[in-house]
Amino acid sequence: MSWRMETACFGEWGHDMPIVSRGFHGRARETRHRLPPGQYETTDFPVLSAGPTPRVNPDEWEFTIRTETGTRHSWNWAEFTALPSQTPTVDLHCVTKWSKFDTEWQGVSLDVLLEDVETSADYALVHSYGDYTTNVPLEDLLDGKAWIAYRYDGEELAPEHGGPARLLVPHLYFWKSAKWVQRIQLLDEDERGFWENIGYHDYGDPWREQRYQGD
Template identity: 55%
Template sequence: MPDRFVTRGFVGRREPTGSAQAARIPPGQHLVRDFPVLSAGPTPRTPLGSWSFKIEGLVKEPASWSWADFLKLPAQDFVKDISCVTKWTKLDTRWRGVSVDILLEHVELDRRAAFVTAFSDGGYTTNIPLPDLVNGQSFVAYEYDGKPLAPEHGGPARLVVPHLYFWKSAKWVRGLRLMERDEPGFWESLGYNNHGDPWKEERYTGD
């Protein structure tokens, strides 16, 4: 008798695009069309004239760019799905920025460098394993949807690591520090996962 209640039409009517979309939403997440703003503090207002981006820590010589110099670096467009640990996922977000691979070309990494702490205006930090930032997996974005990145979304520039939960994509990022050991950042030090892969639901420590 169950067949009378579970019709083929009921289970089989999903649009191809719908199911293709569903396959891009990690477990425990729901799709949003807007772009929620999350923030753990006031929005920093660093004038572009005093903005800089640094790569420091376990590198032979640190590298630093002014805003004007940063804009001269080779930039790329990125279209990425993003997932926040607060359970929203947004598909096909459009960014422009500089690949972290390009930035790392300007430094000589110490062989001990294995982890990165991204640090931001306002004191925010987040820790990411170095292998998760390289080979085209992350970038420093300064445009979103064809416009300068808005301050509430991390402008003038934010790190974007789209394959990890979005708290790893540090807003107002000002640099990357290469580290030998993983050092928990702002949320990681209070129980959030050091890695944060949405497809494995690595939300909290021990997940």
């Protein structure tokens, strides 16, 4: 689906300067500084996923980090929820254009989960129950930037929003925050996930509007 005109320089047929739409006014003036380019604010919590919602029983749930050398670190539900947790309040930005402000989560920081993991990997490929994958540089999971979240808005995380637990990495487009997270594979080389393989951006910074490959 990637495509462009074969223009040799900027600003001819394909252009990056927006043109004004006659009679369009728009909204969102007061929150505009919190909206990355092209986004709009919603107060709903829309759902985006590629297939049916997997139903994962916490009794059978296990979360694993596997290093580039094959060492495994696993937690069952009781072990995982006994770890020290945090309650981040974050803005979410979905590549389908909605943004939602001040969402409240509870989860375990990846700093805690990776504390005893010996690795020199630079990349992570996140796997979900139901075969979804997404790639994230390892440094984007560290230093208080990412959590495995299991409560949202004071409630257990609902299955359609990724329960029992999902990755939360809010500084990237929300598809990177893999629902129904099952394991994280640490890798020396970047490996594309599900959406990244069909044209979505490898990194996905909303403030640089990295929606698709090549953005």
